[in-house]
Amino acid sequence: MSVSATVHEHDLSELSSQQLLRLERSIAEQFMGGLPWGSIVWAFTNLAVWLSLWPLTLSGVLPLWAAAPIATLNVILSYLPSHEAQHRIIAREGERLFWLNEVVGHLSPVPLGLPYQAARLTHYEHHKHANDLELDPDINTRADSGWHMVVKDIGMQLQTVPKTNIAYANALERLGTEDARRAGATLLAYALVTNALLFGFAWAGYALEVAAIVWLPRIVGGLYIRFFLSWAPHHPALAVGRYRDTRGFRSRLGNILTMGMQYHVIHHLYPRMPLMRHPAAFRALRPILVARGCRLDGI
Amino acid sequence: MPRDDVAHLSSDGAPTAPVSLIGRLLTLLLQGMPLIFGIGFIAPLMTQLLDRALPGAAQAEWPLVAGLAIGGSWGAVANLTGRWL
Numbered sequence: 001m002s003v004s005a006t007v008h009e010h011d012l013s014e015l016s017s018q019q020l021l022r023l024e025r026s027i028a029e030q031f032m033g034g035l036p037w038g039s040i041v042w043a044f045t046n047l048a049v050w051l052s053l054w055p056l057t058l059s060g061v062l063p064l065w066a067a068a069p070i071a072t073l074n075v076i077l078s079y080l081p082s083h084e085a086q087h088r089i090i091a092r093e094g095e096r097l098f099w100l101n102e103v104v105g106h107l108s109p110v111p112l113g114l115p116y117q118a119a120r121l122t123h124y125e126h127h128k129h130a131n132d133l134e135l136d137p138d139i140n141t142r143a144d145s146g147w148h149m150v151v152k153d154i155g156m157q158l159q160t161v162p163k164t165n166i167a168y169a170n171a172l173e174r175l176g177t178e179d180a181r182r183a184g185a186t187l188l189a190y191a192l193v194t195n196a197l198l199f200g201f202a203w204a205g206y207a208l209e210v211a212a213i214v215w216l217p218r219i220v221g222g223l224y225i226r227f228f229l230s231w232a233p234h235h236p237a238l239a240v241g242r243y244r245d246t247r248g249f250r251s252r253l254g255n256i257l258t259m260g261m262q263y264h265v266i267h268h269l270y271p272r273m274p275l276m277r278h279p280a281a282f283r284a285l286r287p288i289l290v291a292r293g294c295r296l297d298g299i
Numbered sequence: 300m301p302r303d304d305v306a307h308l309s310s311d312g313a314p315t316a317p318v319s320l321i322g323r324l325l326t327l328l329l330q331g332m333p334l335i336f337g338i339g340f341i342a343p344l345m346t347q348l349l350d351r352a353l354p355g356a357a358q359a360e361w362p363l364v365a366g367l368a369i370g371g372s373w374g375a376v377a378n379l380t381g382r383w384l
Contacts, residue, residue: 158383160333188325195332199339207344208351215340 012291024288028270031281035091036084036274040100043081043108050074050111050213057209068212074111075221079229080259080275081108086120087271112225113218115190117183118172125171127271130245131237137171140164141230142237149231153223164226233264242269243292248282250298255279262299265289333383337374342366 012020053071056062084090085105091097105116122137129135131142140156140163143149156162172184194214201210231237233246246268251258263278266285273281282289282299289296328335346366350357377383 160377160381160383192328195336195339199335202340202343202347205343205347207340207347211344 012287020288020291024269024285027284027288028266028273028281031273031277031284032270034274035097036089036276038276039081039084039274040090040104042077043104046074046077046081047107047110050078053213057213058206064208064212067209068216071111071213071217072220072224075217076224076259078109078111078221079114079225082106082114082116082119083123084275085116086123089272089274111217112221113190113194113214115183115186117179118168118187121175121180121183122168122171125175127268129240130268131234131240135171135174137167138230138234139237140167141226142234143231144236146227146231149227150223153226157219157222228258228261229264232258233261243289243294247295247297248289248299249296265294265296331378333377334371334374337370337372337377338367340370341373342370345369 015023050071053062053067053074057064057067082105085101085108088098088101090101090104092101102116105120109116109119126136126138131139133139141149141153143152156164168187169184172180172187198210198214201207228251232249232251235247235249237245239245246265248265249262251262255262260275260278263282266273266278266281267275269285270281286296343366346362349362349365353362356362373383
């Protein structure tokens with residue numbers, strides 16, 4: 001008997017909120033655990049491709065017009081494996097493979113230029129305070145429509161210190177822990193080292209090459225990530241609460257090109273569930289999400 | 300006692316954490332980052348673009364001067380206005 005059939009057999013309206021939550025958890029439990037090999041292979045393959053662009057582009061073997069789109073794809077793909085590590089999905093502290101969790105967490109977002117600990121701590125704040133105007137570090141992606149988000153985001157990125165970066169720094173300062181201070185210092189060091197590398201390569205005669213591998217891809221890829229990983233799943237970002245702060249949606253680009261974000265509602269309910277199981281978990285849990293009044297736009 | 304070790308007072312007279320020399324240097328560095336980025340990255344980028352776009356420019360000095368002028372002034376304006384455009 002399928003999980004979905006199990007749900008349909010219940011008349012959900014007769015269940016109390018607690019019973020519904022128990023049923024939801026028992027279904028979700030079936031999609032938890034296991035090693036997300038797909039995300040691990042994804043992390044290392046993506047990083048290897050991006051690193052290979054350096055010798056290939058700097059030596060002139062790969063033309064800039066080919067390097068730039070590949071690097072942009074690498075930047076776009078670099079965040080989610082680290083996101084799995086941020087939630088300790090690969091392994092928890094004290095488990096045998098925790099080192100692998102941390103290696104993926106640190107190495108995967110290198111093309112994006114995002115240090116792992118700062119990403120992890122600010123992302124936890126996002127989960128804790130999703131859509132809160134004051135406390136959600138990702139609230140700056142809130143916009144009336146997709147086009148509005150793109151225009152607003154470009155405007156923000158043209159600031160010398162983008163509002164999005166200030167929100168992350170503020171979140172770390174608000175946390176005030178030793179971990180948060182260290183993450184803030186790493187964030188600063190990352191930015192300085194990245195700029196120093198950029199300047200060094202540029203003055204050595206490789207300005208166009210590093211623009212194609214690092215600078216432009218981070219601008220374009222960053223926008224893509226903020227659009228599909230932040231704006232789209234939280235739109236309209238007006239409500240807070242377990243069943244209100246995230247939505248399901250159907251995109252014309254499909255599930256792969258939106259990087260699984262059509263089912264992001266599942267992630268906010270069960271943050272330690274591996275990304276690649278979200279579609280199946282969503283199908284199994286859908287009747288409960290409907291009963292809870294979740295926003296499911298066309299999916 | 301070196302100045303770095305002196306506790307500072309805020310405008311309302313309450314003591315605040317002392318700011319180290321490294322902290323002050325970092326603040327200066329970050330405040331000047333748009334100008335540094337203009338000279339450090341935009342200038343050589345413009346120079347290389349001019350070298351590639353205009354035949355004969357590769358051997359001349361002027362693309363470097365033009366690159367520095369564009370990168371430096373763009374960075375300076377960004378530093379003053381807080382925006383790149």
